[in-house]
Amino acid sequence: QMQLVESGGGLVQPGGSLRLSCAASGFTLRYYTVGWFRQAPGKQREGVSCISSTRSSPFYVDSVKGRFTTSRDSTKNIVYLQMNSLKPEDTAVYYCATPLYYCTAYGFKPGSGDYWGQGTQVTVSS
Secondary structure (H helix, E strand, C coil): CCEEEEECCEEECCCCCEEEEEEEECCCHHHCCEEEEEECCCCCCEEEEEECCCCCCCEECCCCCCCEEEEEECCCCEEEEEECCCCHHHCEEEEEEECCCEEECCEEECCCCCEECCCEEEEECC
């Protein structure tokens, strides 16, 4: 059974850092494209970043570019989202998903058959 589990969320002050993990079970994550998404209260879900199974450079939306870094640890079957210089507007529930409809150098989109984790809460507040 394919399953994704996010962890690493929490409460952090503005300017702080968190590292989210997206751990896979039941399949080998390095063969799949993975996306990070977030949803703030009262807002629509938005894409944050994706990492392709074939292309080495992740994609980032403009609002997180230069602050967030997506990477893989294939030995642990995990994809990470390192978040630095966090801002209050980064507050949201963060989700990972796979395999996505597409992930390119210009953007990404989830697919109707994607597997999603349960989400992890990130709160940026002083």
